[in-house]
Amino acid sequence: MPDFDVIGRSKPKIDGRAKVTGEAKYAGDLKFPNMLVGKILTSPHAHARILGIDTSEAGKLPGVKAVITHADVPELKYGISPARWDENIFCRDKVRFVGDKVAAVAALDEETVYKALRLIRVEYEELPAVLDPLTAMNDGQPQVHDEYPRNINTEIHQHFGDVDQAFKDAYHVRTDRFVGQRTYQCPIEPHSAVSMWADGKLTVYSSTQSPHYFQYYLAREFGLAMGDVRVIKPFVGGGFGGKLEPTGLEFAGAVLSRLTGRPVRMFYDRHEMFAHNRGRHRQYMELTSGVDRDGRILGLYANFIMDGGAYTSLGVASAYYAGAMLPLTYGFENFKFDMYRVYTNLPACGAQRGHGAPQPRYALECHLDMVAKDLGMDPIQIRLVNARRPNTVTPNEFRVNSCELTACLEKAREMSGWDEKKGNLPPGRGIGVAVGSFVSGAGYPIYRTDLPHAAAVVRVNEDGTSATLYTGAVDIGQGSDTVLCQMAAEAMGFTYESMKIVAADTETTPHDFGAYASRQTLMSGWAVKRAGEEVKAQLLSMAAELLDVDASTLDCRLGVIFDVASGTARLNFTEVARTFFVKRGPLVGKGSYAPPKLGGKFKGAAVGTSPAYSFATQVSEVEIDAETGEIKVAGVWDVHDCGTVINPSLLSAQVHGALFMGMGESVWEQVVFDDKGKIMNGNLGEYRLPTALDMPKVTSALVHGEEPEPAGPWGVKEVGEGATIPTMGCYANAIYDAMGIRLDSLPLSYEKVWKALKEKREQER
Amino acid sequence: MYLPDFAYYAPDTKEEAVELLVRSRGTARVIAGGTDLMVKMKQGLLSPEALVSLKNLDGLKEIGTGSGGLFIGSRVTLNELINSPVIQATYPSIAGAAHQMANNQIRHTGTMGGNLVSAVPSADLPPIFIALNARVRVTGPAGEREFPLSDLFLGPGRTSLAPGEILTGVVVPEQKTTGSTYLKFGLRRSGALAVVGVAAAVTMEGPTVKDARIVLGAVAPVPFLAGEAAKTLYGREFTTELAEEAGRVAASECRPISDIRGSAEYRRDLVRVFTRRSLEKAVREGHV
Numbered sequence A: 001m002p003d004f005d006v007i008g009r010s011k012p013k014i015d016g017r018a019k020v021t022g023e024a025k026y027a028g029d030l031k032f033p034n035m036l037v038g039k040i041l042t043s044p045h046a047h048a049r050i051l052g053i054d055t056s057e058a059g060k061l062p063g064v065k066a067v068i069t070h071a072d073v074p075e076l077k078y079g080i081s082p083a084r085w086d087e088n089i090f091c092r093d094k095v096r097f098v099g100d101k102v103a104a105v106a107a108l109d110e111e112t113v114y115k116a117l118r119l120i121r122v123e124y125e126e127l128p129a130v131l132d133p134l135t136a137m138n139d140g141q142p143q144v145h146d147e148y149p150r151n152i153n154t155e156i157h158q159h160f161g162d163v164d165q166a167f168k169d170a171y172h173v174r175t176d177r178f179v180g181q182r183t184y185q186c187p188i189e190p191h192s193a194v195s196m197w198a199d200g201k202l203t204v205y206s207s208t209q210s211p212h213y214f215q216y217y218l219a220r221e222f223g224l225a226m227g228d229v230r231v232i233k234p235f236v237g238g239g240f241g242g243k244l245e246p247t248g249l250e251f252a253g254a255v256l257s258r259l260t261g262r263p264v265r266m267f268y269d270r271h272e273m274f275a276h277n278r279g280r281h282r283q284y285m286e287l288t289s290g291v292d293r294d295g296r297i298l299g300l301y302a303n304f305i306m307d308g309g310a311y312t313s314l315g316v317a318s319a320y321y322a323g324a325m326l327p328l329t330y331g332f333e334n335f336k337f338d339m340y341r342v343y344t345n346l347p348a349c350g351a352q353r354g355h356g357a358p359q360p361r362y363a364l365e366c367h368l369d370m371v372a373k374d375l376g377m378d379p380i381q382i383r384l385v386n387a388r389r390p391n392t393v394t395p396n397e398f399r400v401n402s403c404e405l406t407a408c409l410e411k412a413r414e415m416s417g418w419d420e421k422k423g424n425l426p427p428g429r430g431i432g433v434a435v436g437s438f439v440s441g442a443g444y445p446i447y448r449t450d451l452p453h454a455a456a457v458v459r460v461n462e463d464g465t466s467a468t469l470y471t472g473a474v475d476i477g478q479g480s481d482t483v484l485c486q487m488a489a490e491a492m493g494f495t496y497e498s499m500k501i502v503a504a505d506t507e508t509t510p511h512d513f514g515a516y517a518s519r520q521t522l523m524s525g526w527a528v529k530r531a532g533e534e535v536k537a538q539l540l541s542m543a544a545e546l547l548d549v550d551a552s553t554l555d556c557r558l559g560v561i562f563d564v565a566s567g568t569a570r571l572n573f574t575e576v577a578r579t580f581f582v583k584r585g586p587l588v589g590k591g592s593y594a595p596p597k598l599g600g601k602f603k604g605a606a607v608g609t610s611p612a613y614s615f616a617t618q619v620s621e622v623e624i625d626a627e628t629g630e631i632k633v634a635g636v637w638d639v640h641d642c643g644t645v646i647n648p649s650l651l652s653a654q655v656h657g658a659l660f661m662g663m664g665e666s667v668w669e670q671v672v673f674d675d676k677g678k679i680m681n682g683n684l685g686e687y688r689l690p691t692a693l694d695m696p697k698v699t700s701a702l703v704h705g706e707e708p709e710p711a712g713p714w715g716v717k718e719v720g721e722g723a724t725i726p727t728m729g730c731y732a733n734a735i736y737d738a739m740g741i742r743l744d745s746l747p748l749s750y751e752k753v754w755k756a757l758k759e760k761r762e763q764e765r
Numbered sequence B: 001m002y003l004p005d006f007a008y009y010a011p012d013t014k015e016e017a018v019e020l021l022v023r024s025r026g027t028a029r030v031i032a033g034g035t036d037l038m039v040k041m042k043q044g045l046l047s048p049e050a051l052v053s054l055k056n057l058d059g060l061k062e063i064g065t066g067s068g069g070l071f072i073g074s075r076v077t078l079n080e081l082i083n084s085p086v087i088q089a090t091y092p093s094i095a096g097a098a099h100q101m102a103n104n105q106i107r108h109t110g111t112m113g114g115n116l117v118s119a120v121p122s123a124d125l126p127p128i129f130i131a132l133n134a135r136v137r138v139t140g141p142a143g144e145r146e147f148p149l150s151d152l153f154l155g156p157g158r159t160s161l162a163p164g165e166i167l168t169g170v171v172v173p174e175q176k177t178t179g180s181t182y183l184k185f186g187l188r189r190s191g192a193l194a195v196v197g198v199a200a201a202v203t204m205e206g207p208t209v210k211d212a213r214i215v216l217g218a219v220a221p222v223p224f225l226a227g228e229a230a231k232t233l234y235g236r237e238f239t240t241e242l243a244e245e246a247g248r249v250a251a252s253e254c255r256p257i258s259d260i261r262g263s264a265e266y267r268r269d270l271v272r273v274f275t276r277r278s279l280e281k282a283v284r285e286g287h288v
């Protein structure tokens, strides 16, 4: 390992103190003079025509300052995915799910807002609803959107190599079917936005993962120049994909503010968050593979259907991701992928941690274990046979540089005691394995643009004692502000403790696409590294002038400028930086990053491309109560190939957090609807996220290749989403090992285990 | 979600509280910890015109033993049940039941009285109290009365309290039971309501079961005394097989429904399992 001064160390979080003392202000905490409170009225029906809306009573309520409906807002449809802009600020002709946006109110206080909402009279004509994605495409089904016949939102047919021939050549061909459920991100902080529209300029404070996309879409919707829209991210309490796109809170809030001339704070409560959704899709997954005698995969066919809900959100990408990520981990050549993403009259699904990848990965990891069983192979062995090698290209044309999946598997095997445990555990106990891989940033932005993906500026403050990093990167709790400051300090030869940061404000910080696709450490990191290096070069040239030596003889580390050859300290950062300002003006460095051109030319080729990929293996050991189906997780071993580590404690927090989410989806989480499309568990009591008490003991380790990842600054790769991906398959495989039951539908709930065990006993009788 | 408008009273005496409730003609409700009531009001399931808080009635916070047995005031919180030295010394199984409830924040605020009067089918305290033959004390316009806790429950959210009546406490009479326990099956370790809850109280004479009471929660509209299951035990030597037999009878006696937390079929089988497990625990470990 090269030696670093600032990166590679568990520096305390730069915002830790503000958060633990409660000083940190989230969007919903902000207060401005004359601020109003706003809320959105939503549809009680899954599918209904709007016959009329009467807001007159609501408008008369004392304290109400504005009531708006579709008549008061632009008609232009929006969405995060330009492929399908299918959402209106307020429904115009009909509502498409329980929770669809119908009207909004701004009033002096929350109490009045709620009262006013109840006074709005909406006349509906109920329509038959589409709730089942499997029949949604049938003839004669109601149409969710007239523009999309047979309710098909996205249709994908990809074929690389020749899968049919591969199956003919195969020693063994097998098909299995699996189901993944709708789950919701459940960030702890509910969505909030404060909008202020004054003097032709719209300013929005929002709990967002991407000020840039919010700025872009707000400007587009209201016909404003991007420069007249300012989006600012205060502290954010988690997003996980659910806060990537602007919501009714920003759009309606902007209009309410324009009409009243006052700041308007809008928010979702917990149930409204569930209705706004953008969580994981429900997915029906059929996998067929053909393998040779050694278990080598010759070809894979994935045939999927996704329940997209009423709108597209990021679902086109989710649909492509679902197939595209499968070949990353295993080196097969022939791959076919068919997918229909269908509209239903349910909340819209989008990107949730791991995006389209975790459920198909669960399916493939279960399927592969079943293939291994057919062949009499050990699950780790079949994965070792197939594990992708470094410097290879997937059939769908993703270039993989560093890849230590084999090392991950071997390390996980050793750490977990796999060889001793497999087949030797007491009854009711089992051990399972699964792997995963994820992008370190998407190769292309969400809408087509030639903007660089990230940019940064570092300004050394005039007295030279500190430096401020200006970055559009978005810290939503994961710690990007901290790691980027570490990276800036490393690149400048300064200390972390001297760093300040201004981030995620479209007016004061340079452009960055934001927190999604595990992109910031690599992409924003590049921009920051370049900005820091530019500062250092200027600093050293100043020092060289002062010392009358050649700049190339000098370097700077941790604020000390020294002679490279002898190692003698000559000057310090602070005094040279101050002199620089006096003699040459502001000491500023800037940097930006755009990935190289990536991927193939076929339709959808962009989705899944990335400069670099992380790889991971998880092994888990479970204990099943054979009478109740209760699953206790005795231990999890997670091994990651995530490149160079900037902050070890933040990295392990990401692994734990991602595993926690993966675990929730494995065993507990599912958004449930009644037969009218109403959410039955839109609260934290009945939508059960695991609690700290449910967290198993996690042992994690990292593996590194001989060469650092060339595509990342200092060789970094992603970790934030990767650890969510193997977990579901890993648990399912461990449950199979323990009890001999194969659960083909998530979540692997206690009752499903109980039921499968009962059926197994009945069969054996 | 926003609370509807209501008037709020915090009287200083029980008499005043009763008076306020009577005068409201059924439009007022008692509020203790509010952990059940506030949620229902926010969801629009209840909209009382007035709330009568018991917060100034310190007499309702008492825990003590006397000639009648163990007395627990209705305003005693769930955490106070858990931490009370008196309960620890008499029926730790009550503390054990309380400890399986909700989460620490809710246990700090929620009260025993609220848990009983809310008459939620999955509530965790009724089974253990009914198993221990507890009686409730109420005060109302017609004065004080005391009756078996099992008679309090009429259906989900419905009790036999007369208009204006307040639950003042619970009495666990002196008894010969040698062991009792409550086992809850929830879908995660904290903050999950019972899919099934089973309380068992047994009186052993050597290896023989002299008397037993088995109470099932969350498998009928009200907490449910599994009489037939208990009868299978009387006078017989306790074994795991016998407990299993009682479990099977309890499973056939209960009347579960399917809901978001579990199917009727699952609940029925869980009743068998937890009846056996709770009996074994009460027999072998005493009041736990």
Ligand SMILES: Cc1cc2nc3c(=O)[nH]c(=O)nc-3n(C[C@H](O)[C@H](O)[C@H](O)COP(=O)(O)OP(=O)(O)OC[C@H]3O[C@@H](n4cnc5c(N)ncnc54)[C@H](O)[C@@H]3O)c2cc1C
Binding pocket: A685, B029, B030, B031, B032, B033, B034, B035, B036, B037, B038, B039, B054, B074, B075, B078, B100, B101, B102, B103, B106, B109, B110, B111, B112, B113, B114, B115, B116, B117, B118, B122, B123, B124, B125, B165, B166, B167, B168, B191, B192, B193, B194
């Ligand atoms: C997150 C969460 C988790 C929970 N988990 C559990 C759980 O695991 N198990 C469980 O059993 N419950 C659970 N509950 C429900 C609730 O917290 C408990 O039932 C609690 O004991 C209720 O007590 P309280 O004092 O808050 O009742 P309140 O809400 O104040 O009152 C409940 C009802 O009882 C009436 N009432 C209260 N006291 C009296 C009295 N002295 N006389 C007459 N009427 C009275 C009120 O009018 C009201 O109708 C949970 C609640 C929440 C919010």
